[in-house]
Amino acid sequence: MEDVTARDTLLPRQQLLILSGGGVDFMFKYHLLKNVFKKITWNWADISARSMGIEFNRLPAIDCTTKLFATWLKTELNTNRCKEIYWEVKYGTEIDWRCTWALPFRIKLDPKCCEIHWKIVHRIYPSKVLLFKMGIEQDNICKHCAQIDFIDHFFVTCKLVRPLWSHIESIFNSLHGRVIHLTERDILLGIEDLHLSTYTVLDKMIVIAKLCISKFKYGDHPNLVHLFNRECRLRHMNIPE
Numbered sequence: 001m002e003d004v005t006a007r008d009t010l011l012p013r014q015q016l017l018i019l020s021g022g023g024v025d026f027m028f029k030y031h032l033l034k035n036v037f038k039k040i041t042w043n044w045a046d047i048s049a050r051s052m053g054i055e056f057n058r059l060p061a062i063d064c065t066t067k068l069f070a071t072w073l074k075t076e077l078n079t080n081r082c083k084e085i086y087w088e089v090k091y092g093t094e095i096d097w098r099c100t101w102a103l104p105f106r107i108k109l110d111p112k113c114c115e116i117h118w119k120i121v122h123r124i125y126p127s128k129v130l131l132f133k134m135g136i137e138q139d140n141i142c143k144h145c146a147q148i149d150f151i152d153h154f155f156v157t158c159k160l161v162r163p164l165w166s167h168i169e170s171i172f173n174s175l176h177g178r179v180i181h182l183t184e185r186d187i188l189l190g191i192e193d194l195h196l197s198t199y200t201v202l203d204k205m206i207v208i209a210k211l212c213i214s215k216f217k218y219g220d221h222p223n224l225v226h227l228f229n230r231e232c233r234l235r236h237m238n239i240p241e
C-alpha cells in the first residue's frame with residue numbers, strides 16, 4: 001500500500017502512471033484502486049465508528065493494508081452473480097461456473113494468461129467499446145473492419161482474428177483426429193470439461209490465443225498466427241507448423 005499512497009491518500013493519477021509504466025489497462029487498474037480505496041476507507045471507518053459509538057472519521061489510506069485490500073476484493077469477487085447472469089442470458093444456457101472460474105488454476109499458465117481470462121469473464125477487458133465509454137477513445141468502432149468493437153467482436157468475430165481460430169481448430173484436428181468448431185462461448189469462457197486432458201490443452205491454446213490477439217491488436221506484431229505459434233512454444237506446448 002505504501003507504493004500507491006502518500007500522506008494518507010492515493011497518489012495522483014499522473015504519478016501512478018509514471019510509477020507503473022502505464023499500459024493499455026492502466027485506467028482500469030487506476031479506477032479499481034480508487035474505488036477500492038474509497039469503499040474500504042469509508043465503509044471500514046463507518047463500521048468501527050458504529051461499534052464504538054463514536055463519530056466516525058475516515059480511515060487513513062496508509063492503514064488500508066494489503067490484507068485489508070485483499071479481503072475486500074475477495075468479498076467483492078464473491079458477488080460475481082451479476083456477471084454470471086450476463087453470460088447466461090447472452091448464451092441462453094446454464095454455465096458451469098465452478099469450471100469457468102477455476103480455469104486459470106486448471107490450465108496452469110502464467111499470470112498474464114490468467115489475467116486475460118479473468119478480465120474477459122468480468123467484462124473489463126479494454127475493447128474499444130469500453131475505452132470509448134471511459135472517454136479514452138474517440139469512437140467504439142474496430143479500426144480493422146468497421147464493426148462495433150464489443151468484447152466478442154474483439155476476440156471472436158473480427159476478420160483479423162478468424163484465421164487464428166481456424167488455425168487452432170486444425171491443430172486440434174491434426175493432434176487428436178477430431179473435427180471441432182469453436183463457438184463464441186468456448187472462446188470467451190473456455191471449454192466446460194473438467195476431465196478430458198485433451199480439452200485442457202485446447203483451453204490452454206484458447207487462452208494463449210486471446211493473449212496473442214491482445215498483443216497483436218495493441219502491438220506491432222506482423223503475423224497473428226506466427227505470434228501464437230511462438231507463444232505456445234515458449235510455454236512448451238507441442239504445436240505443429
Ligand SMILES: [Zn+2]
Binds near residue numbers: 142143145146157160
Ligand atoms: Zn474488427
